[in-house]
Amino acid sequence: MRVLGVNALFHDPAAALVVNGAVVAAAEEERFSRRKHGHRPVPFAAWELPVEAMRWCLETGGLDVSEVDAVAYSFDPGLARPADQLGLHDPWDHLRLTYAQRAPEFIATALPGLDPAVVRFVPHHVAHAASSALAAPAGDWDVLVLDGRGEASSHLAGHYTDGRLEALAGQRLPHSLGLLYEDATEHLGFLRSSDEFKVMALASYGEPRFAEELRRSVHATEDGGFRTHRVDWSALAKARRPDEPWTQDHADLAASLQLQLEEVLLDLVRWLHGRTGGTRLALAGGVALNCVANTRLLAEGPYDDVWVQPAAGDAGTAMGAALHVSALEGVRTRPMPGADLGRGWTDEEVERALQVARVPYERADVADAVAQCLADDGVVAWFQGRAEYGPRALGRRSLLAHPGHQRNLERLNDVKGREQFRPVAPMVRLERAAEVFSRGPIPSPYMLFVHDVQPEWRDRIPAVVHVDGTARVQTVDVRTEPLLAAMLQGFEDRTGLPAVVNTSLNTAGQPIVDSPRDVLELFGSTPVDLLAIGSFVVRRSWWRR
Numbered sequence: 001m002r003v004l005g006v007n008a009l010f011h012d013p014a015a016a017l018v019v020n021g022a023v024v025a026a027a028e029e030e031r032f033s034r035r036k037h038g039h040r041p042v043p044f045a046a047w048e049l050p051v052e053a054m055r056w057c058l059e060t061g062g063l064d065v066s067e068v069d070a071v072a073y074s075f076d077p078g079l080a081r082p083a084d085q086l087g088l089h090d091p092w093d094h095l096r097l098t099y100a101q102r103a104p105e106f107i108a109t110a111l112p113g114l115d116p117a118v119v120r121f122v123p124h125h126v127a128h129a130a131s132s133a134l135a136a137p138a139g140d141w142d143v144l145v146l147d148g149r150g151e152a153s154s155h156l157a158g159h160y161t162d163g164r165l166e167a168l169a170g171q172r173l174p175h176s177l178g179l180l181y182e183d184a185t186e187h188l189g190f191l192r193s194s195d196e197f198k199v200m201a202l203a204s205y206g207e208p209r210f211a212e213e214l215r216r217s218v219h220a221t222e223d224g225g226f227r228t229h230r231v232d233w234s235a236l237a238k239a240r241r242p243d244e245p246w247t248q249d250h251a252d253l254a255a256s257l258q259l260q261l262e263e264v265l266l267d268l269v270r271w272l273h274g275r276t277g278g279t280r281l282a283l284a285g286g287v288a289l290n291c292v293a294n295t296r297l298l299a300e301g302p303y304d305d306v307w308v309q310p311a312a313g314d315a316g317t318a319m320g321a322a323l324h325v326s327a328l329e330g331v332r333t334r335p336m337p338g339a340d341l342g343r344g345w346t347d348e349e350v351e352r353a354l355q356v357a358r359v360p361y362e363r364a365d366v367a368d369a370v371a372q373c374l375a376d377d378g379v380v381a382w383f384q385g386r387a388e389y390g391p392r393a394l395g396r397r398s399l400l401a402h403p404g405h406q407r408n409l410e411r412l413n414d415v416k417g418r419e420q421f422r423p424v425a426p427m428v429r430l431e432r433a434a435e436v437f438s439r440g441p442i443p444s445p446y447m448l449f450v451h452d453v454q455p456e457w458r459d460r461i462p463a464v465v466h467v468d469g470t471a472r473v474q475t476v477d478v479r480t481e482p483l484l485a486a487m488l489q490g491f492e493d494r495t496g497l498p499a500v501v502n503t504s505l506n507t508a509g510q511p512i513v514d515s516p517r518d519v520l521e522l523f524g525s526t527p528v529d530l531l532a533i534g535s536f537v538v539r540r541s542w543w544r545r
């Protein structure tokens with residue numbers, strides 16, 4: 001059974017291929033098109049078919065279009081209602097709906113030879129739910145989905161048994177935790193449905209002194225759902241223009257929103273646990289990218305295990321829809337093998353790109369060369385293996401630095417052209433993680449939780465310690481990540497530190513690099529000291545050997 005999954009409607013267009021229940025390939029269209037999150041959601045261009053990602057998925061699976069058994073589209077227009085009936089102000093929503101209704105024809109046009117009749121609509125939140133519970137390690141899972149919006153709702157809570165979903169609760173629009181967070185993101189001067197994680201980072205600088213006001217508008221209900229009444233943000237803090245500095249009021253507003261989001265999430269998971277008595281919870285939807293909230297759910301919620309799929313946002317619904325359709329057809333689905341489901345390049349392809357760019361390169365023991373450069377306080381662009389599915393760089397397309405120098409946070413934010421209040425994260429050897437970090441789960445391979453940095457380590461790795469003493473950790477297991485583990489070991493041998501700084505390999509407003517050409521462009525235009533690409537290294541000419 002060969003199922004192509006497609007997310008194309010709100011943001012983060014993406015495609016995924018599931019063959020006989022196993023995820024073979026998955027990627028966001030932005031990695032090909034170089035437009036971050038796809039088109040901006042403006043009238044007449046809010047939707048985007050992931051044409052290049054779809055074609056690449058089929059090519060990777062060695063499939064002709066005629067061999068695809070089903071295309072799973074992560075939105076079911078039959079469940080949608082006109083925006084005004086949903087209580088949303090969205091004058092262009094009917095165009096989006098028309099586009100979704102015609103999706104089979106659009107997809108067949110993009111993939112000549114495809115029979116439009118094989119396109120199947122999957123309810124948006126069912127696709128999210130499957131993207132987590134069916135991709136998680138084997139077994140039965142409770143599932144909680146929270147995002148901005150789907151067809152007519154913003155939430156789904158349920159339970160998976162043997163690959164079948166039983167839905168237990170859902171919250172109809174206009175109530176939406178995701179849209180609420182997006183509203184606040186815009187009010188705080190950031191880009192909505194893109195920069196929500198900046199609000200989470202800003203929250204660490206504030207006190208939740210508006211929490212009581214927010215609680216009146218935003219709270220859980222007794223039936224597993226919640227209410228998000230309109231919030232007068234301006235009454236709490238003045239709207240910030242994107243070019244203005246943020247004030248303490250802005251940070252306090254972010255902190256208050258973050259706290260109230262966490263409180264509602266805790267109520268929702270307690271309700272779900274009360275219905276199922278389950279021990280394992282899978283999370284998906286854009287809200288599940290909030291790693292601060294995820295950590296509180298694990299620490300204070302009733303579940304022993306909380307699992308978050310790395311492409312928890314809408315991109316992940318491409319994989320979820322394909323897994324869902326496979327399971328519906330009686331195929332036993334398999335857990336996702338890791339986040340590295342995107343494009344990869346052979347050494348021959350990499351070497352060809354290096355020759356075309358006419359940069360001096362050498363074949364090297366990459367782990368050792370990188371460890372030495374980092375120990376000498378160089379900044380490294382690390383391009384290895386298949387690209388990550390989802391927004392986090394997890395050691396495939398990463399920018400690395402020494403964590404022992406506080407100024408490296410500023411240095412990396414300068415390389416990337418980012419705001420200075422944003423933290424960078426540590427990548428740590430699994431065996432040493434518990435010694436350095438506490439509170440969050442270990443292992444934590446996908447950077448979707450925050451951890452406390454143990455007090456005795458805060459001065460040793462200051463670049464990765466956020467203002468509140470936390471860090472968003474990625475643990476590296478030598479059994480699944482031998483190259484990364486070797487690099488970390490080499491760095492530890494030289495410095496005594498088991499962690500390095502890891503941030504995504506991109507510059508401001510750009511998607512993470514995907515191809516050798518992308519990373520060579522970045523290397524050519526930023527103060528990166530060493531590029532480690534496949535079996536090769538490229539050094540700045542002045543960098544010591």
Ligand SMILES: [Fe+2]
Binds near residue numbers: 124150286314
């Ligand atoms: Fe969604």
